[in-house]
Amino acid sequence: MKIAIVGTGYVGLVSGTCFAETGVNVVCVDIDTTKIENLKNGIIPIYEPGLEALVTKNAEKGRLTFSTNLCDVIEDCQAVFIAVGTPPDEDGSADLKYVTAVASEVGKCMNDYLVVVTKSTVPIGTANKVKEAVQKSLNERGVNIPFDVASNPEFLKEGDAINDFLKPDRIVIGTESEKAEDVMRRLYKPFLLNNHPIYFMDIPSAEMTKYAANSMLATKISFMNDMANLCEIVGADINSVRKGIGSDSRIGSKFLYAGAGYGGSCFPKDVKALIKTSQEKGHVLSILQAVEDVNDRQKTVMFKKISNHYKGNLTGKKFALWGLSFKPQTDDMREAPSLVLIDALLKAGAEVVVNDPVAIEECHRRIGDVVKYSENQYEALDDADALIVITEWSEYRNPSWKVMEKMLKEKVIFDGRNIYEPEDMKIWNWTYYSIGRAIVK
Numbered sequence: 001m002k003i004a005i006v007g008t009g010y011v012g013l014v015s016g017t018c019f020a021e022t023g024v025n026v027v028c029v030d031i032d033t034t035k036i037e038n039l040k041n042g043i044i045p046i047y048e049p050g051l052e053a054l055v056t057k058n059a060e061k062g063r064l065t066f067s068t069n070l071c072d073v074i075e076d077c078q079a080v081f082i083a084v085g086t087p088p089d090e091d092g093s094a095d096l097k098y099v100t101a102v103a104s105e106v107g108k109c110m111n112d113y114l115v116v117v118t119k120s121t122v123p124i125g126t127a128n129k130v131k132e133a134v135q136k137s138l139n140e141r142g143v144n145i146p147f148d149v150a151s152n153p154e155f156l157k158e159g160d161a162i163n164d165f166l167k168p169d170r171i172v173i174g175t176e177s178e179k180a181e182d183v184m185r186r187l188y189k190p191f192l193l194n195n196h197p198i199y200f201m202d203i204p205s206a207e208m209t210k211y212a213a214n215s216m217l218a219t220k221i222s223f224m225n226d227m228a229n230l231c232e233i234v235g236a237d238i239n240s241v242r243k244g245i246g247s248d249s250r251i252g253s254k255f256l257y258a259g260a261g262y263g264g265s266c267f268p269k270d271v272k273a274l275i276k277t278s279q280e281k282g283h284v285l286s287i288l289q290a291v292e293d294v295n296d297r298q299k300t301v302m303f304k305k306i307s308n309h310y311k312g313n314l315t316g317k318k319f320a321l322w323g324l325s326f327k328p329q330t331d332d333m334r335e336a337p338s339l340v341l342i343d344a345l346l347k348a349g350a351e352v353v354v355n356d357p358v359a360i361e362e363c364h365r366r367i368g369d370v371v372k373y374s375e376n377q378y379e380a381l382d383d384a385d386a387l388i389v390i391t392e393w394s395e396y397r398n399p400s401w402k403v404m405e406k407m408l409k410e411k412v413i414f415d416g417r418n419i420y421e422p423e424d425m426k427i428w429n430w431t432y433y434s435i436g437r438a439i440v441k
């Protein structure tokens with residue numbers, strides 16, 4: 001079986017590599033020539049645990065190849081997956097220009113039946129736009145070649161993407177023909193051996209499922225963050241509350257951690273896009289508007305704590321900031337809370353020295369030399385007034401407190417991910433701020 005995956009980012013590269021791992025002949029296509037050249041030379045454009053080894057292995061076996069031109073490689077493909085970006089437009093709706101550009105390209109060069117599969121996260125109704133774009137190109141060529149469209153939203157998590165793809169909680173596929181269903185079933189069969197479910201449904205339901213899933217997860221986070229802020233006011237501890245509610249099987253224990261707000265390439269843009277769809281359709285999802293508002297506010301909570309501690313005067317203060325990526329195990333900084341905090345600290349006249357296990361290069365690409373970079377988490381503390389933790393990388397969880405004490409000017413920590421225990425901080429005489437828990441002084 002041969003397929004093409006167009007868009008070789010987090011989703012396209014991981015999906016393509018994992019399909020190749022099952023023996024499928026996969027061509028990953030991207031318009032970014034540097035990315036494709038690098039991949040041909042074994043250089044992986046993103047940090048994703050386990051990905052490099054799997055790409056190398058499948059490329060060496062000849063099952064995984066890379067190209068900048070879909071038309072050069074489309075021959076014999078049974079499916080073309082569209083996995084390009086769908087960034088928010090100015091009004092918050094998903095910008096579909098990359099998706100439809102690929103669909104037009106497919107129509108320009110396909111020569112035989114294939115399934116055009118949307119893997120990008122796209123608003124309800126996009127499959128129809130894809131169908132129209134492919135058909136328009138075919139019409140312009142004056143040819144009549146049958147094809148089907150399908151929706152196959154992706155649920156992988158950055159940082160654990162390979163595992164998620166190889167052992168999915170579920171696979172969701174929207175189709176409107178048995179032929180397309182058959183192609184998709186054959187492709188995914190190797191991933192279903194341990195009873196991972198595959199759900200076939202109509203295309204609008206598949207498209208909606210992805211937005212509903214991300215919106216539900218974002219809602220859980222904003223709910224807990226808002227609860228955390230109230231906990232601080234009423235003297236409750238959000239971690240105890242989390243345990244108390246998480247043991248209720250109707251609620252579940254996952255995704256209940258309070259923090260400095262959600263970021264990443266998916267939750268912020270998908271929540272925005274679904275709000276936009278709901279507005280356009282005249283059924284406003286006010287619950288999601290609240291989720292977004294709470295998250296925007298939550299990204300400023302750490303700065304407020306810091307500013308309050310220093311009585312509003314941060315001029316000349318120096319902060320060590322641990323963690324840049326929007327979550328651990330990735331170098332992705334799209335919509336990362338760290339960026340909002342850095343910006344606020346700099347505007348307030350503070351100096352910031354940052355450390356991250358993998359995202360320093362990405363941070364430098366985004367904001368340049370407005371902060372200082374430290375490859376060593378302890379050196380970042382040198383002569384700093386306080387430590388701020390904004391991403392919960394595991395190497396920050398159990399640090400050398402003796403070294404930290406020596407390096408910092410004062411024993412002050414602002415913990416945006418609740419990774420330390422207030423009881424320990426009290427015993428060891430640290431001033432400790434966290435989220436949804438009492439201040440330790």
Ligand SMILES: NC(=O)c1ccc[n+]([C@@H]2O[C@H](COP(=O)([O-])OP(=O)(O)OC[C@H]3O[C@@H](n4cnc5c(N)ncnc54)[C@H](O)[C@@H]3O)[C@@H](O)[C@H]2O)c1
Nearest residue numbers: 007008009010011030031032083084085086098120121154
């Ligand atoms: N990142 C995630 O964790 C995740 C998870 C599930 C779903 N998604 C969705 O998957 C889609 C892709 O996300 P991503 O994070 O992989 O994006 P990304 O930005 O990492 O990658 C997108 C790639 O598409 C390429 N591209 C754009 N236009 C192209 C064209 N016409 N032809 C060929 N290549 C083109 C870009 O050069 C880029 O390499 C988005 O819709 C996203 O919402 C992402």
